[in-house]
Amino acid sequence: xxxxxxxxxxxxxxxxxxxxxxxxxxxxxxxxxxxxxxxxxxxxxxxxxxxxxxxxxxxxxxxxxxxxxxxxxxxxxxxxxxxxxxxxxxxxxxxxxxxxxxxxxxxxxxxxxxxxxxxxxxxxxxxxxxxxxxxxxxxxxxxxxxxxxxxxxxxxxxxxxxxxxxxxxxxxxxxxxxxxxxxxxxxxxxxxxxxxxxxxxxxxxxxxxxxxxxxxxxxxxxxxxxxxxxxxxxxxxxxxxxxxxxxxxxxxxxxxxxxxxxxxxxxxxxxxxxxxxxxxxxxxxxxxxxxxxxxxxxxxxxxxxxxxxxxxxxxxxxxxxxxxxxxxxxxxxxxxxx
Amino acid sequence: xxxxxxxxxxxxxxxxxxxxxxxxxxxxxxxxxxxxxxxxxxxxxxxxxxxxxxxxxxxxxxxxxxxxxxxxxxxxxxxxxxxxxxxxxxxxxxxxxxxxxxxxxxxxxxxxxxxxxxxxxxxxxxxxxxxxxxxxxxxxxxxxxxxxxxxxxxxxxxxxxxxxxxxxxxxxxxxxxxxxxxxxxxxxxxxxxxxxxxxxxxxxxxxxxxxxxxxxxxxxxxxxxxxxxxxxxxxxxxxxxxxxxxxxxxxxxxxxxxxxxxxxxxxxxxxxxxxxxxxxxxxxxxxxxxxxxxxxxxxxxxxxxxxxxxxxxxxxxxxxxxxxxxxxxxxxxxxxxx
DNA sequence: TTGTAGGCGTTATCAT
DNA sequence: ATGATAACGCCTACAA
Numbered sequence: 001x002x003x004x005x006x007x008x009x010x011x012x013x014x015x016x017x018x019x020x021x022x023x024x025x026x027x028x029x030x031x032x033x034x035x036x037x038x039x040x041x042x043x044x045x046x047x048x049x050x051x052x053x054x055x056x057x058x059x060x061x062x063x064x065x066x067x068x069x070x071x072x073x074x075x076x077x078x079x080x081x082x083x084x085x086x087x088x089x090x091x092x093x094x095x096x097x098x099x100x101x102x103x104x105x106x107x108x109x110x111x112x113x114x115x116x117x118x119x120x121x122x123x124x125x126x127x128x129x130x131x132x133x134x135x136x137x138x139x140x141x142x143x144x145x146x147x148x149x150x151x152x153x154x155x156x157x158x159x160x161x162x163x164x165x166x167x168x169x170x171x172x173x174x175x176x177x178x179x180x181x182x183x184x185x186x187x188x189x190x191x192x193x194x195x196x197x198x199x200x201x202x203x204x205x206x207x208x209x210x211x212x213x214x215x216x217x218x219x220x221x222x223x224x225x226x227x228x229x230x231x232x233x234x235x236x237x238x239x240x241x242x243x244x245x246x247x248x249x250x251x252x253x254x255x256x257x258x259x260x261x262x263x264x265x266x267x268x269x270x271x272x273x274x275x276x277x278x279x280x281x282x283x284x285x286x287x288x289x290x291x292x293x294x295x296x297x298x299x300x301x302x303x304x305x306x307x308x309x310x311x312x313x314x315x316x317x318x319x320x321x322x323x324x325x326x327x328x329x330x331x332x333x334x335x336x337x338x
Numbered sequence: 339x340x341x342x343x344x345x346x347x348x349x350x351x352x353x354x355x356x357x358x359x360x361x362x363x364x365x366x367x368x369x370x371x372x373x374x375x376x377x378x379x380x381x382x383x384x385x386x387x388x389x390x391x392x393x394x395x396x397x398x399x400x401x402x403x404x405x406x407x408x409x410x411x412x413x414x415x416x417x418x419x420x421x422x423x424x425x426x427x428x429x430x431x432x433x434x435x436x437x438x439x440x441x442x443x444x445x446x447x448x449x450x451x452x453x454x455x456x457x458x459x460x461x462x463x464x465x466x467x468x469x470x471x472x473x474x475x476x477x478x479x480x481x482x483x484x485x486x487x488x489x490x491x492x493x494x495x496x497x498x499x500x501x502x503x504x505x506x507x508x509x510x511x512x513x514x515x516x517x518x519x520x521x522x523x524x525x526x527x528x529x530x531x532x533x534x535x536x537x538x539x540x541x542x543x544x545x546x547x548x549x550x551x552x553x554x555x556x557x558x559x560x561x562x563x564x565x566x567x568x569x570x571x572x573x574x575x576x577x578x579x580x581x582x583x584x585x586x587x588x589x590x591x592x593x594x595x596x597x598x599x600x601x602x603x604x605x606x607x608x609x610x611x612x613x614x615x616x617x618x619x620x621x622x623x624x625x626x627x628x629x630x631x632x633x634x635x636x637x638x639x640x641x642x643x644x645x646x647x648x649x650x651x652x653x654x655x656x657x658x659x660x661x662x663x664x665x666x667x668x669x670x671x672x673x674x675x676x
Numbered sequence: 677t678t679g680t681a682g683g684c685g686t687t688a689t690c691a692t
Numbered sequence: 693a694t695g696a697t698a699a700c701g702c703c704t705a706c707a708a
Contacts, residue, residue, distance in 0.1 A: 340684090340685055341685065341686065341687095342685075352685090352686080353688075353689095356688085362687090362688085384685080385684090385685050385686075387684085387685080388684070388685035388686045388687090389686055391684090391686075392685080392687050392688085393686080393687070
């Protein structure tokens with residue numbers, strides 16, 4: 001079924017059908033209705049490929065997600081969901097691309113084949129070849145997280161440095177003098193993953209300024225790793241009474257390790273951090289944490305991207321989210337040594 | 339950058355470039371190399387829309403996911419991830435459509451606009467208008483879950499009836515005489531959601547056959563609902579000593595309610611069910627459960643769909659997954675009444 | 677108010 | 693081994 005067939009059956013030309021549909025020039029009410037009834041009867045829909053070819057745009061957004069080896073974190077999933085929802089509101093489709101770098105076939109197809117009008121790039125690293133590629137292609141894009149040259153790209157990000165710092169300060173204020181940072185995995189740190197680097201900086205900064213002791217531990221994004229990470233903390237640094245965590249996927253393991261060690265939260269051990277609200281509330285007692293506003297970030301990313309598609313040469317906007325730390329029940333005064 | 343430009347710079351015709359790329363007719367090694375070097379230099383990629391228009395296929399799969407109000411369950415997420423991975427392996431792109439019924443604009447765009455070669459439909463209901471629509475369109479599709487007329491569609495599903503039955507039998511074998519079923523939400527049941535209906539059937543069947551008492555409780559897909567659901571079970575039926583659950587998202591709440599009621603698992607209360615392995619292992623003690631093989635199901639769905647795209651008139655295959663129940667530590671002998 | 681015709685970038689048929 | 697050309701379905705400038 002194509003526009004020619006509709007035109008034939010309506011007894012008009014193809015252009016009239018096209019205009020009746022787009023409204024870009026006036027069509028007499030009588031013919032408009034006749035055309036519409038034929039369309040309804042046959043269930044005609046314009047072919048998206050033909051339209052894309054002619055118009056030079058696809059009305060589709062690319063969403064580049066980390067390929068699934070370790071499961072996506074809730075934060076990432078919330079983000080995907082909110083991008084979907086925001087795109088849907090704007091009548092845009094979302095094409096998924098599981099790609100960690102610019103050589104992944106999927107990335108190549110979507111970007112090289114001009115399958116999308118713009119791209120949202122999740123989990124960018126400080127130096128990210130995909131960003132270079134998109135820039136070279138002249139394809140509008142928004143990154144989640146910033147690269148090392150944030151001023152000339154469009155991004156949304158979470159201010160991990162300041163959040164880690166504030167969590168640390170909160171714990172020091174409560175009297176804790178020996179703190180651990182449960183960071184993301186060593187691989188992520190090694191690959192130049194911004195949040196991990198900035199969480200470290202913020203933690204180290206706060207620890208130094210307040211004159212207390214801080215130990216950083218890298219931890220893979222899963223519960224088992226969280227459990228063994230906390231076990232290691234307790235073994236190697238028994239004096240530690242509080243932890244800052246930016247690793248939400250490790251939280252259930254953190255919980256379990258503390259439970260098993262008989263360290264009641266927050267009486268004997270305090271935990272504060274950054275997490276999707278879901279995980280914070282899943283923690284027991286509920287976690288004092290900065291709730292990453294993944295939904296807002298997804299909506300902002302889509303909004304930015306739509307703007308850049310419309311005006312590619314406008315200065316790229318960005319937004320650094322610094323959500324407040326919700327005081328819940330996982331932090332308390334440092335236990336008095338006995 | 340288009341094929342004409344490559345042809346011009348290589349000093350050949352467009353068709354030669356096309357054939358050099360596709361290999362569908364022989365091209366002399368010399369010209370092939372010349373063309374290739376021009377392509378490499380300019381970074382040319384065939385335009386996907388033009389190709390789709392000409393070839394009549396998009397090399398894209400549509401994945402229809404439930405729109406995000408309640409968060410997607412892990413099972414669903416695993417499924418999305420595995421579809422992505424399987425599609426990627428087959429060099430197919432995935433277009434996302436958040437749609438609960440056939441009138442959702444996103445569904446309409448993707449299906450009506452022929453944006454995809456085939457569709458994977460998640461969370462189908464027993465009677466699902468999207469299925470009718472796809473059938474009418476003649477677009478190949480695979481459903482996750484079966485409708486009431488499973489023989490003439492292509493699907494993969496989990497055998498909830500038999501799994502619920504087997505969990506129930508296991509608990510009865512252990513001496514439990516008063517059991518509860520923690521089912522999915524009342525809305526899902528009302529809307530004709532297959533797994534919820536079939537879990538109920540399997541549970542009722544087993545309970546009747548074994549001559550024990552069974553109570554069904556509907557429960558929304560989140561932890562809070564799980565907690566209040568268990569509280570209600572304990573309040574209204576204090577004689578219940580075991581629960582069968584098909585609601586993985588409720589598990590953390592189930593756990594919390596039992597903990598708070600002081601009912602040790604499995605000494606005082608047993609739980610068995612169906613869940614993504616992740617949740618089963620997250621439970622404490624680990625949950626005796628049938629682990630839904632979401633990854634296998636996603637891969638199978640993609641495989642089926644590719645087959646149907648290739649041969650739309652072949653008899654539609656389907657596969658009912660009946661994963662074994664992994665005996666873990668959440669089930670034990672019924673407590674002796676005191 | 678409506679029709680005609682060209683072109684978007686590809687692939688493939690028919691020539692050479 | 694290669695080239696010219698028509699078609700895929702749509703949109704829109706130009707003409708009437």
